[in-house]
Amino acid sequence: MAKLLTAIVDDHPIVIEGLKVLLQNEENLQLVGGFCNGSAILSYISTNQVDLILLDITLPDINGIELCQQIKDISIATVVLILSNHTERSIIMQTIQNGASGYLLKNSSVDELRHCISEAVKGNICYSKEVMEIISRPSKNHIQDMPRLTRREKEILALIAAGKTSQVIGQELFLSPLTIDTHRKNLIQKFGVKNVAELIMTATQQQIL
Amino acid sequence: MAKLLTAIVDDHPIVIEGLKVLLQNEENLQLVGGFCNGSAILSYISTNQVDLILLDITLPDINGIELCQQIKDISIATVVLILSNHTERSIIMQTIQNGASGYLLKNSSVDELRHCISEAVKGNICYSKEVMEIISRPSKNHIQDMPRLTRREKEILALIAAGKTSQVIGQELFLSPLTIDTHRKNLIQKFGVKNVAELIMTATQQQIL
DNA sequence: TTTTTTCTACTGATTTTTAGGTATTTTAAT
DNA sequence: ATTAAAATACCTAAAAATCAGTAGAAAAAA
Structure with a gap:
């Protein structure tokens, strides 16, 4: 089995570097680069194959939720895994709606990250423990979703x-x-x-x- | 010169791991551990020497601004460098007021981080480029500081x-x-x-x- | 093309906020 | 003990927001 070509999109260089190192020892992953903004990854995937993208929501240019959609438009086969700090139920749901295969909070453990990656590439949707709770039993802060505004x-x-x-x-x-x-x-x-x-x-x- | 005993405090395991790896090759640094919350680092420094702490503002238990003060209360010689996402002028100022030796945004480059660490241990106060701009020429979003409310x-x-x-x-x-x-x-x-x-x-x- | 949604605009009545003040009492700081 | 700050309360009047409706035109979706 060929190694999964993997890209990281995050506006924090430290997070990118950290993830790179954390994942460089993974047997089945091949890192192709880190990107600080949405347009960089979009232009990259138009000319290169990428199997897996770890994607942040907060980016300097494009919103990660929309970016997810755009990535899937260009390359439907690319698996997108969201790695974000946003705990809003509505945001999580929107990313999945837009084609993401999973959602992790940045305070997830490294094991959870590994697990979600392996599930995602198998075609399953996978959430970190905390995210699972947010979408399952809506707590105080996540009761009402965002109404659709014109x-x-x-x-x-x-x-x-x-x-x-x-x-x-x-x-x-x-x-x-x-x-x-x-x-x-x-x-x-x-x-x-x-x-x-x-x-x-x-x-x-x-x-x- | 002995290596600087360095601790990382951040609620994101991924950031901790990333920083660890990024800094492990530094000649003059000796990492003593990563901590996910305020009380962990406080109890550690009460019994162990730590020369440098990289500190996040957002933590699960204690607010980083106050934590900074508490760290300096326990160990005045420990240099605290803030590594945060908060761009509010008032927050930056408060951390410095509470004894921090510098402030970096998480989207700083790795070089900036290195530079600020070396400046901070020399006894200087050091900001990343973006933070410097925030405190120097207050832009639209940072015009007025937080008024003191009763x-x-x-x-x-x-x-x-x-x-x-x-x-x-x-x-x-x-x-x-x-x-x-x-x-x-x-x-x-x-x-x-x-x-x-x-x-x-x-x-x-x-x-x- | 039909249907639905969005955007537009109105009436009339009521409630709430905002702007200009002044002023006494309580609490905290020196 | 004195001063300063905070919290309390009031007046008048104008401006703005909210409630409860209706309804036609334009744009988007089916």
Whole structure:
């Protein structure tokens, strides 16, 4: 069996170097490189074969969730394993939805990493212990998932978070302030909150802002 | 010259392992261990000599900023170098105030890490390039430091973030709603924002909520 | 092409917040 | 013991947000 061509994508050089060393002794892995951003790995896989990618969510250019999708678009056979610090249920789910084969937190043990890699290349989906708990029994912080927001809603949410009133937002977007009020109302309803204070709080917790 | 006895404190095993390997070839360093939490390193240094500690801010038990102080209380000669992801000016300043000899972001290059270690053990304070920029020319996100909030203000800020109105907060704290309005006003003024939306946004960005 | 979703805009009433202040009491620090 | 800071509470008035609806036009999906 040929060695798995493996790439690491993480914005922390130290993590990349660390993972490289940790994995260089693995019998069935062949490291092809470490990448600090999304475009680097995308351009690499367009011309080179990569069997396995260890992918971080937080990257300087592209969001890891979308990057996952783009990787699978270019190379459907490449197995993507997420290695992230984000503990939000919705983020985990989105990555799997976008074709990832597993999700580990960075505080996973090295054994867990090894195990998940071997499961993932077998075609199974694999989570680290802690992630398994997050997706199984939703605890206090992970009760509600992120509501689906429309483009306009996201735009207006950001402007509200910047402290702008409906009047001002209306002027900026060339819309009636009454329209902004409607969006405001819909945002509050979608998030199931009582007012903007709670709205902004919830949205930031869910990484929307 | 004897080798520097060096410890790594980070809640990510992968980072610990990575740093270990990266530093094991350094001539003048002798790694004494990796620690996943604050109490582990504290109990270690009470009975063992440690010359240099690479310290993360986010830890499962104790906050790294306070841990830094506690380390220096036990062993004033131990050099502490912060290795963190937090880019908030106030956090950086607090660690230095608490006795740290330098601050690096985790996306620093390995060379920068080496350089900062050598500077720190010489007795100098050393920052990575990016951190230097944060503390030198405060950019958009780091303009204002965290204002000093009183106990009451923090308490009320949290209740506002939970979506409660002044009426409700007043009832809960057995205070006049007018008093809550005053605190609300003071919070908005202290943070230099226009309304609660921006207040909550700013407060979360500065890790106060 | 039809259906559904999103975006737009409105009415009217009510609640809440914000802006300008002032002022007394309590608590903490010197 | 004195000073400074924090916490309390109030007034007036304007601005903004929230609630509870409806509804047409545009865009996207089926």
